[in-house]
Amino acid sequence: MGGRNPGPGLPVAPDRPLGLLAGRRILLTVTGGVAAYKAAELARLMAKAGALVRVAMTEAARRFVAPLTFSSLTGQPVATGLWDRPGGLPAIPHVSWAEWAELLVTAPATADFLAKLAHGLADDLPSSLALAYGGPRLDAPAMNAGMFLNPATAANLATLRARGHRVLGSPEGPLACGTEGPGRMAEPGEIALEAARLISGGRLSGRRVVVTGGATREAWDDIRFLSNRSSGLMGRALAEAAWLMGAETLYLAGPAAAAPGPGLDGLSVARAETTADLLELAREALPGAWALLMNAAPADFAPETRARGKISKTGGDPPVLRLRRTPDILSSLSPLRGGTILVGFAAEEADLEARAADKLRRKGLDYVAADQAGGPESAFGSEAIALTLLSARGGRLPIGPGTKFRAAWELLSALASGWE
Numbered sequence: 001m002g003g004r005n006p007g008p009g010l011p012v013a014p015d016r017p018l019g020l021l022a023g024r025r026i027l028l029t030v031t032g033g034v035a036a037y038k039a040a041e042l043a044r045l046m047a048k049a050g051a052l053v054r055v056a057m058t059e060a061a062r063r064f065v066a067p068l069t070f071s072s073l074t075g076q077p078v079a080t081g082l083w084d085r086p087g088g089l090p091a092i093p094h095v096s097w098a099e100w101a102e103l104l105v106t107a108p109a110t111a112d113f114l115a116k117l118a119h120g121l122a123d124d125l126p127s128s129l130a131l132a133y134g135g136p137r138l139d140a141p142a143m144n145a146g147m148f149l150n151p152a153t154a155a156n157l158a159t160l161r162a163r164g165h166r167v168l169g170s171p172e173g174p175l176a177c178g179t180e181g182p183g184r185m186a187e188p189g190e191i192a193l194e195a196a197r198l199i200s201g202g203r204l205s206g207r208r209v210v211v212t213g214g215a216t217r218e219a220w221d222d223i224r225f226l227s228n229r230s231s232g233l234m235g236r237a238l239a240e241a242a243w244l245m246g247a248e249t250l251y252l253a254g255p256a257a258a259a260p261g262p263g264l265d266g267l268s269v270a271r272a273e274t275t276a277d278l279l280e281l282a283r284e285a286l287p288g289a290w291a292l293l294m295n296a297a298p299a300d301f302a303p304e305t306r307a308r309g310k311i312s313k314t315g316g317d318p319p320v321l322r323l324r325r326t327p328d329i330l331s332s333l334s335p336l337r338g339g340t341i342l343v344g345f346a347a348e349e350a351d352l353e354a355r356a357a358d359k360l361r362r363k364g365l366d367y368v369a370a371d372q373a374g375g376p377e378s379a380f381g382s383e384a385i386a387l388t389l390l391s392a393r394g395g396r397l398p399i400g401p402g403t404k405f406r407a408a409w410e411l412l413s414a415l416a417s418g419w420e
């Protein structure tokens with residue numbers, strides 16, 4: 001696989017996760033299941049992100065969706081028969097397209113087609129292409145639950161996984177045949193993200209990254225709490241970027257923080273209500289992690305007491321809250337860090353870099369990323385951010401302004417390259 005069809009290289013800091021697909025050559029094989037209609041959305045998402053998407057269809061797939069749908073959505077030729085010359089190309093597609101592609105996505109992958117892949121059959125164009133192709137592959141199975149659970153299918157999937165195919169989970173849910181169970185195709189957005197992950201170089205593969213994001217809450221009765229304005233958008237961007245770089249990623253998020261969609265293998269989300277909960281989750285996750293990116297805005301103060309039920313506003317004076325400090329998570333974890341890289345974030349209203357550098361020292365961090373809080377430049381709740389990354393060794397790296405995903409990608413790239 002390695003070294004074939006070198007692509008245009010790692011795109012530098014895309015604005016959005018699917019921006020990683022820009023300019024990449026993707027072969028999408030569509031086989032004959034009802035989920036073929038969702039493959040049209042997948043083709044659209046990838047083409048919109050700037051990928052060159054060529055589609056190969058089985059005869060059965062053409063009974064569900066017309067080739068014209070795919071050629072219209074991708075602006076690229078669609079191949080259907082072994083002896084086609086799509087787009088007037090001189091060579092037969094199973095040779096030239098297999099050489100051309102950087103990634104082969106099969107969605108939907110029927111039980112029959114998976115069996116053909118597992119056994120190396122090549123009696124039509126998509127199966128011949130699959131046999132001739134030698135690069136990374138992503139399969140999105142879709143079938144009736146009985147077929148999915150059949151040991152024959154399970155064995156075929158195990159064979160394909162052992163050969164390095166990335167096989168997406170088939171979530172449980174209502175199936176087109178009227179039954180419920182596993183066998184549904186993964187959602188197009190999820191497949192496109194997996195494609196982006198497979199194609200983007202895996203700079204952090206084999207590493208575990210823990211990201212925290214969003215605000216925690218400190219309750220003063222069962223209904224009410226103290227919190228802050230952190231949206232979790234930057235935390236989510238960091239988690240997505242780490243995952244897309246191939247890291248096994250854990251995102252520890254406040255209760256209302258923005259989070260990546262479920263279903264991405266290798267990206268888990270756990271919610272923490274209070275600052276003490278977040279400290280516990282982060283402490284458990286720390287051993288062996290390559291980096292902890294502490295982007296959460298933990299509530300710094302908690303009410304000393306918490307009333308049961310809901311304090312009524314009638315009949316009595318308004319309550320007076322006495323506050324106590326919550327634990328400082330980074331300071332608590334820094335003595336336990338082992339080899340984990342600790343990154344703090346500092347949103348400051350004034351003296352940005354001096355205050356951030358002070359936090360870096362006080363909390364025993366390797367890096368701190370400073371940004372402007374308050375005023376028109378504030379990143380709170382915004383899609384955009386400008387950061388200055390400071391290192392314990394005196395390095396200074398301005399990042400952005402740009403989207404939070406771009407900033408997250410640049411920040412992680414700096415860490416991955418050992419920038420100091």
Ligand code: CTP
Pocket residue numbers: 275294295296297298299300326327328329330331343344345346347359
């Ligand atoms: N942080 C933490 N535990 C807390 C509060 C903050 O680990 N209880 C982390 C944040 O996640 C961030 C860094 O410390 O990475 C800096 O947070 P910030 O709120 O800017 O700093 P504070 O320590 O709260 O200091 P100050 O209130 O003086 O700005």
